[in-house]
Amino acid sequence: MAILVYAEHDNQELAPATGSAVTAALEMGGDITVLVAGSGCGAVAEAASRTAGIARVLLADEAPLEAQLAENVAPLIASLAPDYSHVVAPATTTGKNIMPRAAALLDKQQVSDITAVVAADTFVRPIYAGNAMATVQSTDDIVFVTVRTTTFDAAEEGDTAAPVETVSGAADAGLSSFEGAALSGGERPELTTARVVISGGRGMKSGENFAMLEEVADILGAAVGASRAAVDAGYVPNDYQVGQTGKVVAPELYLAIGISGAIQHLAGMKDSKVIACINKDEEAPIFQVADFGLVADLFDAVPELKTELEQRGIQPR
Amino acid sequence: MKVLVPVKRVIDYNVKVRVKADRSGVDLANVKMSMNPFDEIAVEEAIRMKEAGTATEVIALSLGPTQSQETLRTALAMGADRAIHVVHEGDLEPLAVAKMIARIVAEESPDVVILGKQAIDDDANQTGHMLAGLLGWAQGTFVSKVEAANGSLKVVREVDGGLESVMLTLPAIITVDLRLNDPRYASLPNIMKARKKEIAKRTPDELGVDVTPRLKVVSVEEPPRRKSGIKVDSVGELVDKLQNDAGAI
Numbered sequence: 427m428a429i430l431v432y433a434e435h436d437n438q439e440l441a442p443a444t445g446s447a448v449t450a451a452l453e454m455g456g457d458i459t460v461l462v463a464g465s466g467c468g469a470v471a472e473a474a475s476r477t478a479g480i481a482r483v484l485l486a487d488e489a490p491l492e493a494q495l496a497e498n499v500a501p502l503i504a505s506l507a508p509d510y511s512h513v514v515a516p517a518t519t520t521g522k523n524i525m526p527r528a529a530a531l532l533d534k535q536q537v538s539d540i541t542a543v544v545a546a547d548t549f550v551r552p553i554y555a556g557n558a559m560a561t562v563q564s565t566d567d568i569v570f571v572t573v574r575t576t577t578f579d580a581a582e583e584g585d586t587a588a589p590v591e592t593v594s595g596a597a598d599a600g601l602s603s604f605e606g607a608a609l610s611g612g613e614r615p616e617l618t619t620a621r622v623v624i625s626g627g628r629g630m631k632s633g634e635n636f637a638m639l640e641e642v643a644d645i646l647g648a649a650v651g652a653s654r655a656a657v658d659a660g661y662v663p664n665d666y667q668v669g670q671t672g673k674v675v676a677p678e679l680y681l682a683i684g685i686s687g688a689i690q691h692l693a694g695m696k697d698s699k700v701i702a703c704i705n706k707d708e709e710a711p712i713f714q715v716a717d718f719g720l721v722a723d724l725f726d727a728v729p730e731l732k733t734e735l736e737q738r739g740i741q742p743r
Numbered sequence: 744m745k746v747l748v749p750v751k752r753v754i755d756y757n758v759k760v761r762v763k764a765d766r767s768g769v770d771l772a773n774v775k776m777s778m779n780p781f782d783e784i785a786v787e788e789a790i791r792m793k794e795a796g797t798a799t800e801v802i803a804l805s806l807g808p809t810q811s812q813e814t815l816r817t818a819l820a821m822g823a824d825r826a827i828h829v830v831h832e833g834d835l836e837p838l839a840v841a842k843m844i845a846r847i848v849a850e851e852s853p854d855v856v857i858l859g860k861q862a863i864d865d866d867a868n869q870t871g872h873m874l875a876g877l878l879g880w881a882q883g884t885f886v887s888k889v890e891a892a893n894g895s896l897k898v899v900r901e902v903d904g905g906l907e908s909v910m911l912t913l914p915a916i917i918t919v920d921l922r923l924n925d926p927r928y929a930s931l932p933n934i935m936k937a938r939k940k941e942i943a944k945r946t947p948d949e950l951g952v953d954v955t956p957r958l959k960v961v962s963v964e965e966p967p968r969r970k971s972g973i974k975v976d977s978v979g980e981l982v983d984k985l986q987n988d989a990g991a992i
């Protein structure tokens with residue numbers, strides 16, 4: 427068996443999501459090749475080559491791949507895939523965008539967003555917003571899989587570097603062109619990999635009020651997230667959304683502030699190690715999943731929380 | 744511009760699903776079914792394109808059991824001009840759906856196909872991209888804004904890092920995200936009118952598509968339950984528990 431893993435990166439840095447996909451691939455078992463497709467991404471390939479357990483890195487470093495447009499990347503994957511038993515990518519927006527197109531080009535049915543590997547062809551994946559877990563067995567000869575990164579720890583760095591080979595021939599399909607990006611960025615830890623996440627919901631009442639959460643986040647070294655309602659209302663950007671159709675997070679600690687706990691939100695955070703919530707409605711469903719729930723008005727409780735954390739000298743870990 | 748909108752009949756997003764006792768799947772007997780919420784957004788966008796004069800005709804398409812007709816009636820009541828129903832009583836996987844939509848595309852020659860980004864039952868997030876691959880068309884996925892720009896479509900995509908804009912040549916497929924629009928409710932007169940609109944019936948056989956599932960469902964289980972937690976009385980107690988009991992901060 428040989429497995430091709432699609433690397434997540436921005437042409438400069440290898441993203442930890444890649445390591446999670448490698449870990450899932452290692453559980454499937456086989457010779458692992460990591461594909462770094464982009465432009466000016468040599469440093470990414472070098473970083474990828476130091477991932478423990480992999481056999482080689484394929485570097486496709488060409489202008490048409492710069493923005494990782496699915497129209498240009500999917501044919502590359504489809505041309506390489508016949509040498510492999512599996513093609514694996516992290517279930518990031520990049521992986522989600524490219525992989526089904528590549529699978530369709532080869533007439534394969536992808537298995538999306540797996541949370542466990544049962545056997546090389548059998549996987550567990552959440553359906554119905556995580557209200558059911560399906561175990562499915564693929565009958566395809568090349569198995570296309572996307573991996574939920576929060577359930578697989580990133581592969582470690584190895585002692586030796588795997589060889590990097592170059593692949594060429596990527597073409598511009600001439601179907602689409604990248605115009606630009608407006609990325610939120612910032613100094614705070616990334617939502618999907620942060621150790622602590624503090625999220626606000628409709629109860630926050632405005633974008634300005636999210637400053638309260640940011641102050642607490644600074645003390646804890648936390649990322650800031652949100653419910654769909656808070657994003658729809660324009661309090662915070664779209665990439666803050668946690669849930670079934672947003673980001674899935676599983677930090678050591680998730681703090682839900684002014685969030686009711688709709689199933690679609692729970693789908694994105696219920697695998698967090700510890701969940702705490704502050705909500706003024708004691709009937710809110712969030713209390714059913716919270717390890718520690720405080721019934722209180724957030725406008726009193728959040729500033730108090732900040733003071734309490736400061737007084738105890740709590741620091742980011 | 745002609746627009747095709749595939750709409751899926753799924754369990755209503757408000758229903759708490761139950762896993763069947765024999766672990767073969769989810770219990771769909773006597774539960775409320777609705778149009779996939781993302782598909783409502785897709786229909787709304789198509790109708791707005793028609794109202795703006797960009798689109799000339801909006802065709803709704805559903806693949807699934809007899810009752811999928813209800814979903815198509817909803818799309819017609821919202822403002823779709825006509826509908827196509829590919830009747831199939833068993834499970835359909837995204838690849839098979841994409842292949843059948845591709846056949847309908849070959850017959851109808853739409854300029855744009857607008858789909859939901861994901862169906863909230865299988866949470867697959869594949870069909871639109873597979874369709875684009877099969878057709879060799881441009882794809883704009885997770886779209887929160889669409890603008891027609893002479894012979895192209897400019898779309899804004901919701902990605903992990905924020906927003907991205909991409910120009911798509913036509914014909915193209917689009918999969919819609921939550922922020923694209925707020926779907927309308929059909930008015931009573933439009934619901935009445937929709938009853939008279941045409942729904943053409945097709946079958947996978949006629950379309951020449953083998954819909955045999957590629958994935959075998961081994962079992963479907965309840966997710967692990969979290970241990971029930973406690974309510975604390977004050978912020979001080981909350982911080983104390985997080986620090987000393989849970990060791991989380």
Ligand SMILES: Cc1cc2nc3c(=O)[nH]c(=O)nc-3n(C[C@H](O)[C@H](O)[C@H](O)COP(=O)(O)OP(=O)(O)OC[C@H]3O[C@@H](n4cnc5c(N)ncnc54)[C@H](O)[C@@H]3O)c2cc1C
Nearest residue numbers: 627628629653654655669670671672684686690691706724
């Ligand atoms: C197709 C689809 C996909 C979806 N995807 C997602 C998703 O990915 N993520 C997601 O989050 N949602 C998603 N949703 C939406 C979801 O169903 C809920 O509508 C949403 O999560 C509610 O957000 P909320 O909890 O912030 O708002 P609400 O449900 O309005 O809850 C606000 C809470 O704040 C509390 N509150 C108000 N004021 C205060 C105060 N002063 N102090 C303390 N507490 C206060 C209230 O008691 C209430 O519990 C989706 C829905 C659909 C249909």
Ligand SMILES: Nc1ncnc2c1ncn2[C@@H]1O[C@H](COP(=O)(O)O)[C@@H](O)[C@H]1O
Nearest residue numbers: 749750806858859861862867868869870
């Ligand atoms: N059976 C179906 N009938 C009509 N449209 C469908 C069907 N299955 C999927 N789709 C479309 O494809 C989108 C994505 O579905 P999925 O890939 O299953 O998550 C949906 O939002 C629909 O627009």
